[in-house]
Amino acid sequence: MTHTIFIDGEAGTTGLEIRERLETRSDLELILLGDRRRDVEARREALNAADAVILCLPDEAAKEAVAMIANPAVRVIDASTAYRVDPDWIYGFAEMEPGQAAAIAASTRVSNPGCYPTGFIGLVRPLVRAGLMRPDHPVTVNAVSGYSGGGKAMIAEFEAPGASTAYRAYGLSLTHKHVPEMTRHTGLSRDVLFAPAVGNYRQGMLVEVPLHLASLPETPSIERVHGALVEAYEGHRFVEVADLETTEAMTGLEPQGLNGTNRMRLHVFGDRAGGQARLVALLDNLGKGASGAAVQNLNLMLGLDEGTGLV
Ligand SMILES: NC(=O)C1=CN([C@@H]2O[C@H](COP(=O)(O)OP(=O)(O)OC[C@H]3O[C@@H](n4cnc5c(N)ncnc54)[C@H](OP(=O)(O)O)[C@@H]3O)[C@@H](O)[C@H]2O)C=CC1
Numbered sequence: 395m396t397h398t399i400f401i402d403g404e405a406g407t408t409g410l411e412i413r414e415r416l417e418t419r420s421d422l423e424l425i426l427l428g429d430r431r432r433d434v435e436a437r438r439e440a441l442n443a444a445d446a447v448i449l450c451l452p453d454e455a456a457k458e459a460v461a462m463i464a465n466p467a468v469r470v471i472d473a474s475t476a477y478r479v480d481p482d483w484i485y486g487f488a489e490m491e492p493g494q495a496a497a498i499a500a501s502t503r504v505s506n507p508g509c510y511p512t513g514f515i516g517l518v519r520p521l522v523r524a525g526l527m528r529p530d531h532p533v534t535v536n537a538v539s540g541y542s543g544g545g546k547a548m549i550a551e552f553e554a555p556g557a558s559t560a561y562r563a564y565g566l567s568l569t570h571k572h573v574p575e576m577t578r579h580t581g582l583s584r585d586v587l588f589a590p591a592v593g594n595y596r597q598g599m600l601v602e603v604p605l606h607l608a609s610l611p612e613t614p615s616i617e618r619v620h621g622a623l624v625e626a627y628e629g630h631r632f633v634e635v636a637d638l639e640t641t642e643a644m645t646g647l648e649p650q651g652l653n654g655t656n657r658m659r660l661h662v663f664g665d666r667a668g669g670q671a672r673l674v675a676l677l678d679n680l681g682k683g684a685s686g687a688a689v690q691n692l693n694l695m696l697g698l699d700e701g702t703g704l705v
């Protein structure tokens with residue numbers, strides 16, 4: 395059976411990556427608008443004709459697109475921030491809880507997680523769930539992303555002739571749009587302190603949570619923190635936890651290591667004697683952080699194996 399798919403925002407950074415992952419598949423037929431992609435009536439028709447639509451648009455345009463859908467059978471995946479804390483939408487992080495993939499499969503409205511939140515929630519939610527971190531723990535998250543994270547505009551900025559930015563800290567007002575999503579989906583009661591940065595490379599990210607273990611209930615060991623992550627992602631092919639021996643032998647970690655994949659790897663770096671840990675997630679902001687996750691959600695919503703067409 396062939397399913398028809400419409401990507402609204404097909405020529406954007408996220409949309410193009412989704413298209414690349416879907417266009418070779420014989421079980422799917424893409425509705426492509428090409429030069430008519432900004433024509434509201436052409437979009438309305440496609441939004442109501444497809445079996446599934448993936449919105450790769452700025453927040454306001456995503457809301458307008460959702461409002462244009464009158465056909466109740468259409469399944470919607472939204473890649474923007476617009477519905478990530480909306481209770482009427484299912485959060486599209488399939489590995490987040492044992493029942494999450496089934497909830498995604500049963501839904502017609504799925505919000506695709508943000509790239510930074512995927513790393514952060516992946517690291518912290520299992521600790522809160524296991525009681526290793528109190529919900530009111532004051533959590534800090536530091537992160538660096540490739541410039542494709544800022545879409546076409548940031549790509550143009552960094553790739554412009556003569557551009558010389560090497561690295562930029564941002565989110566300096568501490569009101570980044572990802573904070574509500576990161577707080578809500580970890581089960582934390584206090585807003586996380588988010589310190590993002592963008593580097594002069596195209597794609598890939600590190601998301602890090604530093605921890606003083608003595609600030610956690612019962613001062614857990616590195617092994618206990620690591621064990622909680624291992625248990626949380628057992629049996630999941632796209633989220634893996636590096637073993638402690640491998641992590642201990644590492645002297646560096648660079649953000650491009652999983653580019654082109656839908657995988658995320660979690661590390662627990664630690665000073666076993668000193669009681670400190672650095673939890674770090676490695677992922678492709680356009681892979682598991684956006685387009686890969688969108689395809690994984692699409693597969694689930696169409697009743698297919700979640701890994702179809704993904705590496
Ligand atoms: N880049 C990333 O790493 C990630 C991005 N996201 C989210 O995905 C969404 C898309 O981001 P990204 O791909 O980076 O952005 P881009 O700027 O690269 O692409 C945006 C796309 O939206 C289209 N568009 C913009 N405004 C309208 C409108 N009013 N009506 C119709 N189409 C419109 C553009 O069309 P045109 O081609 O004509 O310019 C373009 O194709 C955003 O919400 C972003 O937050 C989520 C996770 C990660």
Ligand SMILES: CC(=O)N[C@@H](CCC(=O)OP(=O)(O)O)C(=O)O
Nearest residue numbers: 474475508509510539543544592
């Ligand atoms: C480097 C950079 O600018 N990154 C983007 C986030 C990219 C992303 O995750 O998109 P969503 O906001 O849709 O989740 C930012 O910080 O706004």
